[in-house]
């Protein structure tokens with residue numbers, strides 16, 4: 046069965062590079078054990094050669110002189126040697142299999158660690174691309190299952206190669222003319238297996254996205270984060286059914302792939318066996334005609350079986366290695382891709398050593414930005430400046446571009462057009478921007494580690510400082526509830542783990558704020574930092590935010606006008622553009638978008654005060 050033209054192929058050069066990559070990985074994982082395993086396999090293969098030659102010699106002596114004849118002593122020595130070599134080979138196999146297990150565990154760790162390092166280096170924009178996620182998925186697959194296989198197969202292949210050479214050498218001595226026949230008989234089998242392998246890898250590539258969908262559903266159904274809503278909406282059954290449909294697709298594809306190749310492989314196998322049968326017939330005839338001695342014929346036929354099984358095993362191993370190389374190519378491409386991305390920022394990162402506290406101003410000059418794969422730009426021609434010590438607010442309707450702008454200012458995405466200027470340096474290194482900035486995102490992460498670790502993640506360049514962690518928590522209003530946790534700052538914040546606790550959403554938000562304060566960066570980006578706080582806490586934090594951040598520059602994104610009205614400057618965004626800017630009073634006087642939104646938010650409260658009982662009456666009658 047021919048492979049379809051869109052199925053992947055890797056050239057010999059690429060294969061060589063992948064093999065070198067695999068060997069390098071294993072070598073780096075544990076070179077000593079690798080050498081031990083190879084040495085044991087080598088010795089075992091030499092043992093096989095010695096065994097074949099000895100068996101032939103014993104058999105030759107016995108058939109020519111009879112067991113009780115003069116060669117008895119020599120034969121006995123040879124038989125003892127055969128047993129000793131067999132026993133030694135057994136011990137070597139045990140030794141190498143034990144070493145192999147340790148090597149495989151170490152190789153697994155090394156490779157998975159390579160994937161994790163590469164994934165954590167990847168730039169944020171790459172996470173917007175489904176192709177990147179497919180690559181990650183395949184790299185993770187390669188890291189989880191392939192290293193052990195590659196290690197085992199590489200070693201088994203080296204052993205199979207050595208024993209094949211050993212058997213081949215014995216063949217050359219005994220019946221060289223059977224060697225090409227043995228090799229020829231294995232060719233169709235190898236070709237069929239190779240075609241199947243290529244198609245199998247093609248299928249694996251095509252299924253990457255389906256598998257990601259399935260993983261996502263599995264996560265929803267088995268994780269704690271989704272458990273609440275999945276139950277509230279009774280989604281379990283429907284999600285399970287969706288998962289089943291996804292899985293069925295993979296099974297259908299696998300069945301049709303296997304059905305196609307099974308016939309080809311059976312035919313190839315039968316062809317090879319027929320050829321061997323024909324050769325045995327010839328040998329039989331040669332013995333009968335007296336051209337071949339019985340001893341040589343028996344050794345040759347045994348060798349033929351050994352040789353074909355070895356070559357087939359070797360072929361299967363090379364095929365397996367070839368398949369594993371396909372997967373490792375994914376891993377190699379992934380690792381190389383993220384290395385390239387970080388190489389470009391390696392030098393400026395070192396240059397960014399000046400203290401972040403020197404921050405004086407950050408400007409966006411006519412920046413534009415479109416998310417990868419998006420049809421419309423999220424930002425057009427945005428210009429703004431934040432200076433040291435200023436309290437700047439960004440307001441605007443949902444989807445107007447506030448968070449996107451914050452992500453660009455924080456060095457998470459480079460703008461597509463225009464430029465940023467940091468402290469007079471145009472187009473600053475994104476790493477420098479990230480060092481300068483302490484963000485609290487709307488969708489901040491809830492780390493399921495200890496409360497102390499969760500705050501200390503704000504600053505990873507220094508060892509965690511308990512005093513500073515508590516101070517940051519106090520500033521964010523988190524200390525009061527953290528100190529009441531069973532293990533205070535050492536409490537794990539995840540009920541999935543032993544002794545774990547959970548927090549309320551507002552408490553989580555304060556923890557995120559504490560993390561930003563602990564970062565001690567000069568520029569704070571606060572994206573809806575009070576959205577989950579109760580009115581009292583919100584009012585308290587809004588009042589204190591300026592004082593809490595007195596020595597820093599703050600960019601506050603908020604829909605709460607009470608929190609932004611005291612800002613030094615307010616930028617109003619609409620449809621990806623800055624449409625108004627100024628202080629609260631100026632914007633109210635302008636009577637534009639800001640004034641409209643402000644009044645819209647303030648109106649219900651005015652109604653309450655103005656019409657007091659009327660409003661409560663309306664609320665009551667609605668119930």
Ligand SMILES: Nc1ncnc2c1ncn2[C@@H]1O[C@H](COP(=O)(O)OP(=O)(O)OP(=O)(O)O)[C@@H](O)[C@H]1O
Nearest residue numbers: 173416419423441442443444445446447448449450
């Ligand atoms: N990762 C993304 N990929 C593609 N488009 C995105 C992505 N994130 C946001 N957008 C789009 O970019 C535009 C701006 O989104 P952004 O999150 O910046 O708005 P926002 O003003 O912060 O909204 P909100 O007030 O709801 O938080 C929106 O049209 C949104 O749909």
